[in-house]
Amino acid sequence: xxxxxxxxxRLRARELTSEQITTRCLRRIEDxxxxxxxxxxxxxxxxxxxxxxxxxxxxxxxxxxxxHGVPISIKDILDIRGVPTTAASRVREGxxxxxxxxxxxHLRQAGAVFLGKTNLHEFAFGTTNEDSAFGPARxxxxxxxxxxxxxxGSAASVAAGMALASVGSDTGGxxxxxxxxxxxxxxxxxxxxVSCDGxxxxxxxxxxxxxxxxxVADASLMYHVLLGGAAAATPAPMPISGxxxxxxxxxxxxxxxxxxRARFESALDRLRAAGAHVGDIxxxxxxxxxxxxxxxxxxxxxxxxATTLQTVPERYTEPVRLRLETARYVLAxxxxxxxxxxxxxRREVEAALAQHDALLLPALPMPAPPIGASTVAIGRxxxxxxxxxxxxxxxFNMTGHPxxxxxxxxxxxxxxxxMQFVGCRMxxxxxxxxxxxxELLVRGESSHSTV
Amino acid sequence: MTIDQWLEAAxxxxxxxxxxxxxxxxxxxxxxxxxxxxxxxxERADGVNMQCGMRxxxxxxxxxxx
Numbered sequence: 001x002x003x004x005x006x007x008x009x010r011l012r013a014r015e016l017t018s019e020q021i022t023t024r025c026l027r028r029i030e031d032x033x034x035x036x037x038x039x040x041x042x043x044x045x046x047x048x049x050x051x052x053x054x055x056x057x058x059x060x061x062x063x064x065x066x067x068h069g070v071p072i073s074i075k076d077i078l079d080i081r082g083v084p085t086t087a088a089s090r091v092r093e094g095x096x097x098x099x100x101x102x103x104x105x106h107l108r109q110a111g112a113v114f115l116g117k118t119n120l121h122e123f124a125f126g127t128t129n130e131d132s133a134f135g136p137a138r139x140x141x142x143x144x145x146x147x148x149x150x151x152x153g154s155a156a157s158v159a160a161g162m163a164l165a166s167v168g169s170d171t172g173g174x175x176x177x178x179x180x181x182x183x184x185x186x187x188x189x190x191x192x193x194v195s196c197d198g199x200x201x202x203x204x205x206x207x208x209x210x211x212x213x214x215x216v217a218d219a220s221l222m223y224h225v226l227l228g229g230a231a232a233a234t235p236a237p238m239p240i241s242g243x244x245x246x247x248x249x250x251x252x253x254x255x256x257x258x259x260x261r262a263r264f265e266s267a268l269d270r271l272r273a274a275g276a277h278v279g280d281i282x283x284x285x286x287x288x289x290x291x292x293x294x295x296x297x298x299x300x301x302x303x304x305x306a307t308t309l310q311t312v313p314e315r316y317t318e319p320v321r322l323r324l325e326t327a328r329y330v331l332a333x334x335x336x337x338x339x340x341x342x343x344x345x346r347r348e349v350e351a352a353l354a355q356h357d358a359l360l361l362p363a364l365p366m367p368a369p370p371i372g373a374s375t376v377a378i379g380r381x382x383x384x385x386x387x388x389x390x391x392x393x394x395x396f397n398m399t400g401h402p403x404x405x406x407x408x409x410x411x412x413x414x415x416x417x418x419m420q421f422v423g424c425r426m427x428x429x430x431x432x433x434x435x436x437x438x439e440l441l442v443r444g445e446s447s448h449s450t451v
Numbered sequence: 452m453t454i455d456q457w458l459e460a461a462x463x464x465x466x467x468x469x470x471x472x473x474x475x476x477x478x479x480x481x482x483x484x485x486x487x488x489x490x491x492x493x494e495r496a497d498g499v500n501m502q503c504g505m506r507x508x509x510x511x512x513x514x515x516x517x
Contacts, residue, residue: 026465288492291490295483321470322476325470326473330480334484334488340494343488449455
């Protein structure tokens with residue numbers, strides 16, 4: 001599917017209209033959604049109405065900027081006024097949003113067209129998208145596999161050409177994981193930059209809202225609109241020569257699928273050959289990441305769900321209900337220990353970035369797992385899928401640093417995998433400039449196949 | 452409460468609520484809690500502190516791009 005940037009050029013050259021591209025997406029949804037189950041709700045009539053309005057506005061000289069007339073999907077965890085926000089759960093039956101979440105309002109104001117709401121892991125409490133009241137979403141690259149999660153439907157909608165971009169949420173990797181699994185770009189901005197109001201929370205101190213797109217440039221356009229400002233032009237890529245990049249090898253590269261490791265190392269070689277300095281660095285307490293993350297995210301989720309676990313437990317999918325029930329047993333003293341650990345980790349990531357422009361690591365240690373798999377073989381060891389899915393992303397939700405997953409070359413089996421770039425807090429624009437500079441080298445392409 | 456005592460109490464509670472499927476999940480949580488409590492950033496009232504107290508970590512100054 002055409003990128004946002006390319007569509008904008010053709011729209012303004014009067015070669016393509018919003019209605020034409022929206023209709024094309026809706027046709028694609030009609031063809032592909034029965035196979036992929038990416039959408040929970042398709043808003044076809046409303047989308048065409050919005051697209052025609054966008055075309056009329058442009059014809060009359062009113063240009064709202066880079067997202068004018070761009071058809072996108074929205075994860076069904078953000079409020080769109082007038083339609084339910086299900087969070088992929090029967091617990092939310094009967095809900096109707098009476099206003100747009102601020103992030104959605106910014107997109108509406110920027111002229112975006114809403115195609116519909118996408119499937120997710122129930123309440124975003126999972127990374128495979130298997131546990132949804134609407135059934136699992138599937139990976140467009142191989143429908144027997146998970147699209148990742150929790151924003152799996154969002155990633156599938158973009159990767160399958162059903163939308164030009166999507167908006168997801170990320171509490172432990174829920175934008176970057178499905179982006180890597182489906183072969184697209186996923187950006188988690190710095191904590192607090194994009195409003196999480198009107199978004200069903202998983203953990204208020206870990207939740208982030210951000211875009212899933214085909215290119216880094218498109219992620220930048222979406223990010224600026226989500227902030228609520230005018231859609232800025234794509235920033236200039238940072239010069240690659242002299243770029244200071246660091247790989248946290250211990251822990252983060254200990255457990256990697258062989259194919260993912262090979263693609264990661266090849267991409268690093270290309271960056272070095274282009275003049276970037278790529279060194280190694282250590283996050284001293286990396287081994288504590290999973291326990292710290294689990295105690296914070298579990299306690300936060302338990303507090304939010306305590307009432308409905310008591311009153312309507314049968315409305316949850318069984319796996320999510322059981323995990324939430326487990327979460328209710330976290331002791332206050334351990335939650336406080338985890339908060340201390342989070343602070344230590346935050347300072348260690350700050351230290352790692354003090355002399356570097358970005359940290360580089362894979363976004364996902366392996367390609368998308370088969371739907372239904374509870375374990376995955378990594379080298380000679382067998383690991384739980386859930387632990388592996390979160391392993392490389394959850395740290396940066398705790399520390400609040402911006403992070404973006406960019407597609408690498410596909411594995412020998414043709415499955416996508418992603419490289420994660422992590423930047424300094426509240427410097428998401430600088431991170432985007434680094435990712436823009438490196439994108440084609442990381443992809444192993446001379447130009448975008450999607451554009 | 453030690454982790455073993457906590458796990459036993461939690462599993463008994465889960466049994467009482469007819470949530471026996473919780474037991475393996477509680478064991479996983481107990482393992483994570485054990486790791487969390489063993490981390491060297493934890494502080495102790497007797498002053499016998501770990502190698503890496505938070506106070507030992509200064510915020511680094513960012514070095515501008517040259």
